[in-house]
Amino acid sequence: MKKHDILERIFVEKLIFWWKWLAKAPDWKKIIITWGVIPESIVNLRILKIKNSYIDAQVLDVVKKSPLEDKLPDHFQVYGGCKWLPIKYEKQLEIKEEQVREALYHIREFTENTNFHKIVASPEIYGYRNKVEFSFWKYISSKEQVHDDFRFWFHKQWEFDRIINCSYCVLADDEINEIFKEVDSFSRKSGLPTYDPFNHDWFWRHFVVRKAFYTWDIMIIFSVNTNYSGYSKIHKSDLEKFSAEISEKFKNIKSVYILWNTWKADIVSWDFRLVFWKETIREKLFDFEFEINPKSFFQTNSKWAEVLYSQVMNLIKKEKSLDVALDLYAWTWTIWIILSNLFKKVYSVELVKEASLDWERNAKHNNVSNIEFVNAKVEDFLNEFETDIRKETGLVDLLIIDPPRDWMHPDALPNIIKFNASQIIYVSCNPSTLARDLDFIVKNSGYEITDVIPVDMFPHTHHIETVVRLELKK
Secondary structure (H helix, E strand, C coil), X not given: CCCCCEEEEEEEEEXXXXXXXXXXXXXXXXXXXECCCCCCCEXXXXXXXXXXXXXXXXXXXXXXXXXXXXXCCCCCCCCHHHCCCCECHHHHHHHHHHHHHHHHHHHHHHCCCCEECCCEXXXXXXXXXXXXXXXXXXXXXXXXXXXXXXXXXXXXXXXXXXXXXXXXXXXXXHHHHHHHHHHHHHHXXXXXXXXXXXXXXXXXXXXXXXXXXXXXXXXXXXXXXXXXXXXXXXXXXXHHHHXXXXXXXXXXXXXXXEEECCCCCCCCCCEEEEEEECCCEEEEEXXXXXXXXXXXXXXXXXXXXXXXXHHHHHHCCCCCCEEEEEEECCCCCHHHHHHHHHEEEEEEXXXXXXXXXXHHHHHHHCCCCCEEEEECCHHHHHHHHHHHHHHHHCCCCEEEXXXXXXXXXXXXXXXXXXXXXXXXXXXXXXXXXXXHHHHHHHHCCCEEEEEXXXXXXXXXXXXXXXXXXEEECC
């Protein structure tokens, strides 16, 4: 076997870690499959790399569907964001729970007395996303004999330059899908072309809908390239007129923005211009109300956020009064606004200044005054805290860690265990990096892992959250 060889009719055994699946080659060598596939299907693979202990491969096509797949309703379509849609939800939960157990198997010597909780299901499995981003693009392929100058939906998984045709997203609710259809019709009739990232010209880029689950408030954002020469005042007034019309038709639309996106990167950011109504929409979690602007980060599944935060609250031991808490990688502060009444002082650390200011406003809106929002790299803040701030605050009662998907900075780990916090809550969306970090913590400190709780964040996807509690041995 060599690179680029084709392996035919390979049985996919299981999901093993982040976006990777396990199979066996004819010579019984392990195959690690990259990209989406459903367990127990039979596939043809292309070899990407041959390592000493395994083969790295990608799926070419599916020869035989997995027996785990169910027949879908006619209006359901599988695309990059919901690859597991054909799998019964109960089976999805089994696979995800097993994935967490398998990731932590490598540190089994430290989990003999750990309470492994049953996976917590999402309260909603359809229409749960409170933010959906649709993309404009062409789809031109001589190989497939396709020449479509205007497509508007989602990118094909792992292919940034291709948009698939679809008309109904099962992860968005019916109102969001209806708004999409209105925008699709208007944008096609506008005569303005979809953005071309290769020459950085033309007009339509993205369309974003944010809908609060509990208040039903909706924000819509048109992301367009205002450098396009064909974007005249007439077209601008047409877009603003349409914004007024769609807001009249869908009464829950409270906020309309146009994003002047002249940046080359394919992201939704930069210069937001309010067109109609309010600057923010409102969402509620527990007894708190949050204002969301176009750049706000908010948990994508609102009901799931309440479930996750409930798990965290239930794990915090409150045997004595709790004075100081540290929140590391605080990309969303909703959890600390909710937990703030448990502590005298909370230090919440996040690198992005705009995010800090946004959630500082939300804290004031909810009459929360004991959170200090810190803009810094976690590894830098920990050094400063250890030498300066801790002299005033004394011991740390709780440390919450919610790092980015890929990793926690290696310089942060040694400092984390210096604080001797009585308990640590680690919230992870990547079981493999979670296992790596836990391995370092327990080997280099007096912590023991007391609880592991898998929580399903995104039904019909491979994503899984895990909440872990560590306690300092007395």
